[in-house]
Structure formats: structure tokens, C-alpha cells
Amino acid sequence: MTDQDNLGEIITSDVLVIGGGIAGLVAAIKAKETAPEADVLIVDKATVGWAGSASKTGGMLTHVSTRDDPVKFADFSQEYVADGLCDRTELFSYIQDTDGAVRQLQNWGLKFARDSAGNVAVLPHIWAPYCSMSLCDIDMMLTLRTVANSLGVRILNKVQIAELILDNGVAGGAVGFGLIDGRYYILRAKATVLSVGRSSRRAKKKWEGGDEWMGAASSGECVAAAYRAGAELWNAEFCVNAGFRRPGKGRGANQNFLFNSAGENIAAKYLSESERKFASNIRIVLAIDKEVRESKGPVVIKMPVNAGPMKPPIPPEIAQNGRPRFNSMQKRTAEKQNKAVPPGPPCGEIELYGECGGAVIKVGHDMKTSLPGLWAIGDAAGGQSPGLLSSARNYIPGTGLVNATVSGLRSGVSAANSIADTRLPQINHAELKRLKKDIFAPLLKDIGFEPETVTIAVSEITSSPDSYMRRNKKSLENALSKLEGIKQQVPVSDLQAKDPHGLAKCLEVRHKSLFAEMSLKAALLRTESRGSHFREDFPQRDDANWLKRIVIKAEDGKMVLLTEGLSQ
Amino acid sequence: MNGVTNKVEIKIDKAVCKSCKLCIDACFVDVLRWDVEKAGPTVAYPEDCVWCLACEDACPVQCINVKPPSN
Numbered sequence: 001m002t003d004q005d006n007l008g009e010i011i012t013s014d015v016l017v018i019g020g021g022i023a024g025l026v027a028a029i030k031a032k033e034t035a036p037e038a039d040v041l042i043v044d045k046a047t048v049g050w051a052g053s054a055s056k057t058g059g060m061l062t063h064v065s066t067r068d069d070p071v072k073f074a075d076f077s078q079e080y081v082a083d084g085l086c087d088r089t090e091l092f093s094y095i096q097d098t099d100g101a102v103r104q105l106q107n108w109g110l111k112f113a114r115d116s117a118g119n120v121a122v123l124p125h126i127w128a129p130y131c132s133m134s135l136c137d138i139d140m141m142l143t144l145r146t147v148a149n150s151l152g153v154r155i156l157n158k159v160q161i162a163e164l165i166l167d168n169g170v171a172g173g174a175v176g177f178g179l180i181d182g183r184y185y186i187l188r189a190k191a192t193v194l195s196v197g198r199s200s201r202r203a204k205k206k207w208e209g210g211d212e213w214m215g216a217a218s219s220g221e222c223v224a225a226a227y228r229a230g231a232e233l234w235n236a237e238f239c240v241n242a243g244f245r246r247p248g249k250g251r252g253a254n255q256n257f258l259f260n261s262a263g264e265n266i267a268a269k270y271l272s273e274s275e276r277k278f279a280s281n282i283r284i285v286l287a288i289d290k291e292v293r294e295s296k297g298p299v300v301i302k303m304p305v306n307a308g309p310m311k312p313p314i315p316p317e318i319a320q321n322g323r324p325r326f327n328s329m330q331k332r333t334a335e336k337q338n339k340a341v342p343p344g345p346p347c348g349e350i351e352l353y354g355e356c357g358g359a360v361i362k363v364g365h366d367m368k369t370s371l372p373g374l375w376a377i378g379d380a381a382g383g384q385s386p387g388l389l390s391s392a393r394n395y396i397p398g399t400g401l402v403n404a405t406v407s408g409l410r411s412g413v414s415a416a417n418s419i420a421d422t423r424l425p426q427i428n429h430a431e432l433k434r435l436k437k438d439i440f441a442p443l444l445k446d447i448g449f450e451p452e453t454v455t456i457a458v459s460e461i462t463s464s465p466d467s468y469m470r471r472n473k474k475s476l477e478n479a480l481s482k483l484e485g486i487k488q489q490v491p492v493s494d495l496q497a498k499d500p501h502g503l504a505k506c507l508e509v510r511h512k513s514l515f516a517e518m519s520l521k522a523a524l525l526r527t528e529s530r531g532s533h534f535r536e537d538f539p540q541r542d543d544a545n546w547l548k549r550i551v552i553k554a555e556d557g558k559m560v561l562l563t564e565g566l567s568q
Numbered sequence: 569m570n571g572v573t574n575k576v577e578i579k580i581d582k583a584v585c586k587s588c589k590l591c592i593d594a595c596f597v598d599v600l601r602w603d604v605e606k607a608g609p610t611v612a613y614p615e616d617c618v619w620c621l622a623c624e625d626a627c628p629v630q631c632i633n634v635k636p637p638s639n
Contacts, residue, residue: 046596056596056620158598179598203597205576206619215620217596325625332621336636501598501613 007432008175008184011156013041014419016173016189018161018222020044021052023378023404024195025144029108030412031193032151038416040153043187045160045179045504046217049145053197053379054401055138056215059326061105061405062398063098065122065132070095073130080128080274080394083531084543087566090365094406101405102134108147111137114322121318127278128396135314136401137323159185160504161222162439164192164229164374165425165432171229171373172425174222175435182500184436190422191373191415195408196222198379199515200239200358202508206337216379223380224511226361232370232553233359234564235382237522239515240468240532242285242354246301255284257303258350260296281394282469282532285352289469298349355459356468356523357515359552366414367407370553373422375415377407441493442506448496451505457486458512467520472536476524480517487513517559522550525561576617577635582608584631594626 015031017024020042028040044051064070074092078084082091106112112120113135125133148155161176165188173189199220227233244258256276258266267276270287288299313319320327361369361376369376379400442448461467461482466475492513495506528542529535548563578599580591587608592600600623601612617634624632 046598047593050594050622050626051596056622157593180601203618203620205617215596329621329625332625336619336621336634340636504598505616 007429007436008186009178010186010188010427011041012039012188012424013154013173014038014189015040015191015193015415016187017042017193017195018044018174019052019195019197019218019378019380020046020048020141020145020155021195021197021378021404022054022058022141022144022401023380023408024048024052024193025141025148026405026408027193027195027375027377027412027415028153029144029148029151030409031416032148032153032412034413034416035419036151038419041156041187041189042148042153043156043159043161043174043176043185045158047157048148048155049142051217052141053203053215053217054404055141056203057138058140058215058401059135059138059323060398061102061134061136061401062125062128062131062396063102063134063402064095064130065099067122068132069130073128076128076130077396080278081396083541085530085547085549085566089567093365094403097406097409098402101402101409104409105136105140105405109143110140111143111322111324113318113320115318116321121321123314123318125396125398126314127398131396133398135319135323135326137325138329139325156185156187160500160507161187161196161225162507163225163435165428165435166229167425167428169230169372170425171371174225175432175439177439177500177503179500179504184440186427186432188424188427190419190424191375193367193375193377193411193415194222194226194361194369194380195376195378195404196220196380198358199223199360200356201241206333219508220358220511220515221507223359223361224514226369226371226374226376226380227359227514227552227554229374230371230554231374231376232362232551233518234362234549234551236359236515236518236552237526237533237550238531239358239360239519240282240354240356242282242352242468242532244285244288244299244350244352246348247351254301254303257301258284258288258299259302260291260299262296264296266291266299275394278394278396282534283394285354285469286534288350288352289465300347300349302347352465352469353463354465354468355463356519357458357462357512359515359518359522362549362551363407365410367411368414373418373425375411377411378404381407439507440503442495442497442503443499445494445496448494449490451495451497451502451509454490454492454495454509454512457490458483458516461486462516462519467523470534470536471523473524476520480520480524483513483516483520518552521559521561522552525550525563576614576619578611578614578617578623579633579635580609580611581631581633584629585609586629586631588628590626590628591623591632594622596620596622 017028158179161174173187197216197218202219363381367375492510497503528546603610
């Protein structure tokens with residue numbers, strides 16, 4: 001319907017799920033299963049079924065099966081992944097839910113890799129001990145969409161959400177615009193579930209940057225919207241993406257074959273046995289940087305022709321059995337990649353890359369945020385478990401999909417159970433008009449900045465090694481001061497767009513400096529080194545003072561940072 | 569430093585295309601759009617293609633070719 005002021009298209013629902021990737025689809029299905037009478041709507045800027053990052057890159061599910069030891073896996077996760085900073089009770093609760101989450105996906109009809117006897121293959125994990133992995137096909141979202149449709153979940157495609165709407169301090173849905181029709185959409189809901197991907201890394205062109213490719217279309221615009229609406233965020237200091245690559249080559253390289261100018265093996269010199277065996281990110285980056293700064297560069301990669309892969313491969317007879325879509329995409333990608341970047345053992349000088357900026361929405365056990373009426377799930381609430389493994393010292397592949405599923409299931413039940421006692425939010429016409437004017441402003445500008453201008457300007461600060469890697473008080477204060485300058489030089493109020501597609505791109509960069517500010521300020525406050533956060537002036541982990549999170553929230557338009565102890 | 573150029577070329581063989589719109593659904597970065605006048609898919613925003621190849625994979629008649637970037 002259109003409202004009487006002709007503001008835009010008003011659509012009401014009981015549960016509004018923003019983002020139709022794996023987490024959003026799981027949440028919507030579970031909400032509908034919990035409360036069949038509930039009106040559940042998924043909105044996505046792409047098309048549900050193909051939306052979300054997992055449909056491009058996913059397939060691995062890390063879970064603790066009946067043959068694994070959940071206590072040992074919790075110990076390993078707490079130290080190896082979270083670097084000590086996690087809520088043990090919540091972590092254990094999450095771990096215990098992982099096996100059921102994978103079984104739930106099987107019950108909904110997802111295709112899984114199978115062994116020769118035709119059973120779903122549950123393999124020992126190749127990147128982490130004390131856990132298992134299963135492999136599903138990458139058309140999982142199409143299967144889940146079919147389930148959602150059969151239950152009566154409604155889907156609204158090609159609508160970009162820009163802001164959340166509030167009714168007396170309670171989340172009451174969202175507003176946005178149609179990418180095709182350019183209309184203003186007002187989505188009113190009793191419960192709002194954000195499943196909008198992470199805030200720190202959007203998909204770049206494949207093979208371009210050398211680092212792992214992300215299939216995410218979100219750059220965190222809805223995480224920023226949640227912050228503006230009053231939801232608390234955290235983990236900004238740990239939003240660091242860093243790695244190494246060979247200049248001119250788009251392929252990753254094995255960390256165990258890096259050597260300094262004296263011929264010393266970098267991994268052997270700096271990494272623990274488990275870090276060499278599994279994977280490490282910031283620790284190897286710091287080691288390379290240290291060697292170069294101590295005049296032991298350049299660091300080169302010398303990978304023997306017959307070195308084999310870094311990890312034992314998944315048996316192909318299992319990996320390729322039962323996943324037709326995954327296989328066709330693998331073949332297609334390999335053919336094109338070989339043309340773009342000729343294969344061969346990586347040899348030669350390497351360089352570092354990195355960037356900081358981002359934050360995660362703070363959630364509790366049932367994925368409720370600090371803003372009443374709002375839930376956050378999947379990568380938006382932390383990619384490796386529901387907001388618990390905050391510091392990301394290392395990453396275990398396959399945790400994203402399972403985290404999305406566990407958090408989706410929890411939020412679906414919680415959101416569905418909340419609607420009986422909740423009324424639809426009141427419409428504040430003046431506020432909706434103000435938001436509309438703000439969202440569509442770039443379309444009215446004859447001259448202004450291209451969105452890319454903002455990205456380049458902010459990235460100059462966030463991709464400086466002093467910002468993302470070897471931080472210290474002076475470098476962080478410097479970066480924050482430069483950021484203020486950028487905000488003046490490239491004000492987001494001067495962004496210009498020609499059409500709704502361009503408008504979406506403006507929205508994706510509007511919060512670049514906001515997330516940069518969060519990461520830099522949190523990094524300045526955390527006077528220790530932990531996980532992906534490294535302070536030159538405080539190089540040690542400090543459990544006596546820093547077993548706590550840094551929470552960020554907006555108060556009267558100002559960014560406020562607080563610390564919060566772990567609930568053990 | 570980029571190892572490859574940013575230039576992307578997406579070819580759609582209109583003679584083979586069945587106008588099923590699956591490629592448009594599959595494109596998560598809004599590069600492909602439906603051309604109402606020509607009643608077929610069109611490459612509206614090639615600069616935003618991230619070479620995910622989902623459109624190629626979704627196409628039931630294999631009429632799309634995302635040409636790989638060259639070194």
C-alpha cells in the first residue's frame with residue numbers, strides 16, 4: 001500500500017529479516033516453523049536464493065560431532081582463535097549447538113558430500129583439531145528458499161535497506177529504496193532481524209587483490225544503520241584484514257615457505273607449531289614486517305614444485321560426490337583463473353597488504369541486540385560463533401556457515417516468540433520524511449563526489465601499516481586526526497548518484513569513515529596486544545587488565561566507547 | 569598492487585538466450601539488468617562485476633561468457 005502522504009511503499013510484517021543469505025533464510029524458516037501464523041518477510045538487495053556470501057564461496061561446515069571432544073575444542077577455540085577473550089559458557093553452548101545445526105540443514109534438504117556408502121560424510125577437520133567438517137553444495141540458498149516459500153515466507157528482492165526505524169526507542173522495521181523501481185520502501189515490523197553480512201570486507205574483483213575472495217555484497221551499511229539507531233557494537237579493534245601476497249599475482253601462497261635474506265624460515269622462527277600446522281594471519285604478517293624493518297628483507301617465497309598443498313586435501317571421491325553445483329563452479333573458476341593468473345609454484349618477493357575498519361553488533365545468547373526489537377545474526381554479529389570469539393587471532397574455515405545457521409535458528413525462535421506481546425510500531429511521518437530526504441539526497445546533486453573517492457581517501461588511512469598492524473598511541477592519534485581531515489575534504493553529504501544503483505554505492509561508502517573511527521579509537525583504548533590487534537607500545541597480552549570487550553555506541557550523535565568485562 | 573586489469577567483458581549471446589532471467593537473479597552486485605524494450609538481459613554496470621561467475625553457472629543454455637581479465 002502507499003501511505004496517505006505518498007511517501008512510499010509501506011509493507012508490514014511480524015518478523016522482518018534484513019538480508020537473505022544463509023543466516024537470514026534460516027532465521028525466517030525457523031521463525032515460521034515456531035509461529036506458523038506469523039507473517040515473515042525477507043528483504044534483500046540482491047535476489048534471495050543467490051544472495052549472501054556463502055552461495056559463492058561456502059560449502060564447508062565446521063561442527064563438533066559426537067566423536068569429537070567439545071571441551072578440548074572449546075579450549076582450542078578460546079586460545080587459538082579468541083586469544084583468551086571469549087565468554088566460555090556461551091562458547092560451549094554454541095559448540096554444543098553446531099552438530100544439530102548441520103543436521104537441521106540436512107533435514108531441510110541441502111545436498112551434502114557423501115561417502116561411498118551414500119552417507120553424509122563427516123570428516124576430521126583439516127584446519128583444526130577436535131572438530132569435524134561436512135561439505136554442502138553451494139546452491140544451498142536455493143534449497144532453503146524453496147523451504148521458505150513452502151512455509152509461506154514472503155520475499156522482497158532488489159530493495160536496499162538504508163536505515164532502521166524506531167518507535168519510542170524500539171526497533172520497528174526499516175526503510176530503503178528499490179534498486180529497480182527507485183521507490184521509497186517503508187517496512188514496518190514487530191521484530192527485526194539483521195542478517196546483513198560483515199562490516200569490514202565487501203567483495204572485490206576475484207584474483208585482483210591476492211587475498212581470499214569474499215562473496216559478500218554488504219559493506220556494513222546496515223550494521224552502521226543499527227549503530228545509528230542505538231544498537232551497541234563491539235570488537236572494532238579486531239576488525240583487521242591483513243595478509244601477504246606476491247606482487248602481480250592473484251594467488252595466495254603458503255606461509256611455511258617464506259624466507260628472509262639470511263635464508264631463515266619465517267614461520268619456523270615466529271609461529272607456534274599449531275599456527276604452522278593450521279593457519280595464521282596477523283602473526284605471520286607481523287613477523288614479515290619485523291624482518292623487513294630489521295633489514296632482513298626482502299622476504300621471499302620459495303615453494304618447491306612438489307611441496308603439495310599446505311593442508312592434506314579432502315579426498316576428491318568424497319568432496320566431489322553429491323555436490324554437482326560446487327563441482328561445476330570449481331571447474332569453471334579454475335579454467336578462468338588459470339587464464340587470468342597462470343599457475344605454477346609461487347616463487348619471488350612478497351608484499352604485505354591490510355586494512356582495518358569495522359565492528360560487530362553486540363548480541364546476547366538468543367541474538368538479541370541491545371536495541372529492543374532488534375536481533376543480529378551471521379557475520380553481522382561475529383563470524384566464528386555468535387559474537388563470542390571476538391579477537392580473531394586465527395580463523396577456522398567453515399565456521400561462518402555454522403555460525404550463521406546456529407545464530408539464525410536461535411533468532412528465529414526468539415523473534416517469533418516475541419511477536420505475540422508486541423504491537424506494530426507507530427509511523428512517525430516527519431521522521432520517515434526526513435529519512436527519505438537524506439537517503440535520496442545524492443540523486444538530487446548536479447555535482448558531487450563519486451563513492452569511490454570516499455573509499456580511496458579513507459583507505460589511505462586504514463590501509464597504512466601503522467593503522468592496521470603495528471599500532472601505537474602516536475600513530476593511532478595521527479590516523480584519527482587525518483580521518484577528521486578526510487571527513488571535511490570528502491564530506492559524505494556531497495556524494496552524488498545518477499540512479500538507484502549509484503545510490504546504493506553511495507550508501508555503501510557513507511559509513512567508511514565511521515567504521516575507521518571505531519577501529520582506530522578502540523585500538524587506541526586497548527592498551528595491550530591480543531588477537532588481530534597489535535600495539536607496538538603494549539606488545540604483550542594483558543589478561544589482568546584486558547579480559548574485557550570495548551563496546552561502542554552512539555549517544556546524542558557522539559561515539560562513546562565503554563569497556564565491559566566477560567561474564568565467565 | 570593489482571595483478572590483473574580491472575577491465576571486464578561480459579558477452580551474452582542473444583541468439584541463444586532464452587530470456588529466463590536467471591542470470592539477473594544470480595548477479596548479486598546488480599551488474600545485469602532486464603532490458604524491457606529488447607526483452608532480454610543487458611550488462612548495465614560492467615564496472616561492478618566481481619568475476620564471481622554465478623551468472624554463467626546459472627545460465628541453463630550457457631550463453632554468457634565473463635571473459636577473464638588478462639595479466
